[in-house]
Amino acid sequence: TQEVSCERERERERERERERKRALERVTYRIKQLHPPKMKIASELNAFSAPQTTVQKKKMYYTMRVKMLHRNLSELCAKVEQQRDKIKAEPVERVKILSAAIRDINRCRNDKEDSMSYACL
Numbered sequence: 001t002q003e004v005s006c007e008r009e010r011e012r013e014r015e016r017e018r019e020r021k022r023a024l025e026r027v028t029y030r031i032k033q034l035h036p037p038k039m040k041i042a043s044e045l046n047a048f049s050a051p052q053t054t055v056q057k058k059k060m061y062y063t064m065r066v067k068m069l070h071r072n073l074s075e076l077c078a079k080v081e082q083q084r085d086k087i088k089a090e091p092v093e094r095v096k097i098l099s100a101a102i103r104d105i106n107r108c109r110n111d112k113e114d115s116m117s118y119a120c121l
Contacts, residue, residue, distance in 0.1 A: 009066070016062065020055050027051040 013066070020059065024051050024055050027054075
């Protein structure tokens with residue numbers, strides 16, 4: 001299940017990357033349309049740098065978010081495993097305590113019977 005979720009996450013990341021590329025293409029296309037051919041842009045780099053910077057910032061942000069989500073997921077999984085182990089261990093401990101109590105009761109009962117049989121002699 002964890003491998004499946006990792007594969008889904010990778011596929012979602014690939015889809016996000018494709019969407020980012022499409023968005024960059026749309027933005028650069030619109031920037032080119034805003035500047036008629038008669039007006040020369042100082043540099044093609046200027047036309048592309050703003051959208052690319054935005055995409056890079058968003059990419060870093062979402063990468064950070066994904067890392068944080070993975071960290072939170074691993075912490076949550078660790079807590080769940082601890083709780084599961086604790087819940088599994090409780091019945092075993094209870095059985096041990098009850099067994100010890102039953103042995104003590106039987107021992108006391110045997111001691112009483114033995115002391116009564118000696119008293120009768």
